[in-house]
Amino acid sequence: MGRHSCCYKQKLRKGLWSPEEDEKLLRYITKFGHGCWSSVPKQAGLQRCGKSCRLRWINYLRPDLKRGAFSQDEENLIIELHAVLGNRWSQIAAQLPGRTDNEIKNLWNSCLKKKLRQRGIDPVTHKLLTDIETGTDDKTKPVEKSQQSYLVDTEGSSSTTTCSTNQNNNNDHLYTGNFGFQRLSIENGSRIQTGSDVGIWIPQTGTNHHHHVDMSNEAIPSAVVLPGSMFSSSLTGYRSSNLGLIELENSFSTGPMITEQQLQENNYNNSTFFGNGNVNWGLTMDDNPFTISNNSLQNHSNSSLYSEIKSETNFFGTETTNVVGMWPCNQLQPQQHAYGHI
DNA sequence: AATTAAGTCAACCGCGGCAAA
DNA sequence: ATTTGCCGCGGTTGACTTAAT
Numbered sequence: 209m210g211r212h213s214c215c216y217k218q219k220l221r222k223g224l225w226s227p228e229e230d231e232k233l234l235r236y237i238t239k240f241g242h243g244c245w246s247s248v249p250k251q252a253g254l255q256r257c258g259k260s261c262r263l264r265w266i267n268y269l270r271p272d273l274k275r276g277a278f279s280q281d282e283e284n285l286i287i288e289l290h291a292v293l294g295n296r297w298s299q300i301a302a303q304l305p306g307r308t309d310n311e312i313k314n315l316w317n318s319c320l321k322k323k324l325r326q327r328g329i330d331p332v333t334h335k336l337l338t339d340i341e342t343g344t345d346d347k348t349k350p351v352e353k354s355q356q357s358y359l360v361d362t363e364g365s366s367s368t369t370t371c372s373t374n375q376n377n378n379n380d381h382l383y384t385g386n387f388g389f390q391r392l393s394i395e396n397g398s399r400i401q402t403g404s405d406v407g408i409w410i411p412q413t414g415t416n417h418h419h420h421v422d423m424s425n426e427a428i429p430s431a432v433v434l435p436g437s438m439f440s441s442s443l444t445g446y447r448s449s450n451l452g453l454i455e456l457e458n459s460f461s462t463g464p465m466i467t468e469q470q471l472q473e474n475n476y477n478n479s480t481f482f483g484n485g486n487v488n489w490g491l492t493m494d495d496n497p498f499t500i501s502n503n504s505l506q507n508h509s510n511s512s513l514y515s516e517i518k519s520e521t522n523f524f525g526t527e528t529t530n531v532v533g534m535w536p537c538n539q540l541q542p543q544q545h546a547y548g549h550i
Numbered sequence: 551a552a553t554t555a556a557g558t559c560a561a562c563c564g565c566g567g568c569a570a571a
Numbered sequence: 572a573t574t575t576g577c578c579g580c581g582g583t584t585g586a587c588t589t590a591a592t
Contacts, residue, residue, distance in 0.1 A: 224560070224586080246577065262578080263561065298580060310560075313581075318558055 221255045225264050229254055233261055234269050267308045274306025278315055286312055287320060291334040 221229075236252035242265065245258035254261060278286075282304055289300045297309035297316075304312065321331040329335065 222562075244577075258577085259563095259579095260561075266579095267560070295581070309580075314559055317582095 220249075220257050220260075222260070225268075229256070230264070230269060233264060237265060237269070267310050272306055273308070278307075282307070283315070283320060283323075286316065287324065287334075290316065290320075290331075 225233075232252050232254055233248070236248065240251070242248055242262070245262045248254075248258055248261045249256045252261070256264075285304065286300060289303055293299050295313075297313045301307050301309040301312050316331075324331040324334070
């Protein structure tokens with residue numbers, strides 16, 4: 209029936225691997241590589257199915273595995289990626305060198321889900337479970353529901369701040385970003401807090417769709433802008449109806465910033481706006497979502513896209529890196545294509 | 551100290567996608 | 572065009588460990 213034959217074979221060992229079995233498998237693959245997994249156990253002298261061998265290698269024996277507990281940054285990244293990718297564990301694992309999809313899945317199911325719930329965040333939707341979220345320190349006070357504003361849940365070190373807001377889905381929730389590697393999703397009028405600083409995400413009416421956040425000059429180390437949004441440094445965002453999505457990493461707290469006028473003059477109606485380090489830049493993009501991996505534009509397989517990015521980058525100033533991904537402007541559910549490949 | 555509950559983790563299972571036959 | 576076999580993925584299980592009573 210086209211099913212894996214090992215499922216039906218008898219006399220094959222199952223369950224935990226013995227050190228002797230590990231040794232056999234490790235020695236064989238180190239010497240010959242795995243090749244066709246179904247032939248590995250026979251060649252290596254193991255009473256296992258190929259599938260079991262593959263799993264053991266990938267999840268345990270592989271030499272490039274990082275062992276030990278997950279760091280706070282890793283946990284934050286997983287939460288962040290899960291918000292975009294959902295239960296696509298292998299894609300999440302691809303962003304965490306040395307970690308397997310299995311252990312990330314285990315971490316999520318046994319630990320991270322619970323942590324999010326404790327913060328009042330639905331681990332499935334990454335939205336608030338309740339309308340009102342209160343923090344633990346005295347500065348965080350409940351916010352009236354009618355204000356549609358929400359306090360940020362701050363936890364741990366100063367570099368770890370989580371923010372969530374409700375989503376009224378009126379296409380005006382413009383911005384998600386990271387405050388210390390934690391993703392947040394800010395909605396118009398939301399009250400946000402990072403550390404002890406509190407600001408308000410303010411939508412401006414009018415044709416230029418200008419938005420900004422007053423956060424006492426608190427730097428945002430990274431950000432994600434939803435389709436239809438733009439974001440620039442110094443916590444000022446711009447919105448244009450046809451703009452795409454960007455994910456930014458590292459600091460972009462200073463540097464040149466594209467203006468609304470520049471935007472219009474350059475006809476970036478179908479463009480994406482980037483900020484990174486000391487540079488913000490835009491580029492024209494097609495309808496395909498794509499990923500630039502390893503924080504390196506040079507690694508991108510689409511050379512025309514790369515040169516386009518490069519030229520736009522030069523136009524605005526300096527080389528940029530750390531672009532993680534973006535989605536086309538017409539993508540209503542960017543998470544469906546996050547970290548996809550052309 | 552014994553028992554139970556909760557948490558963690560490795561491994562299994564079945565499915566879908568894909569390519570070769 | 573259909574069948575077959577393999578790979579990789581994600582959900583789930585169950586053994587084991589740790590914490591709580």
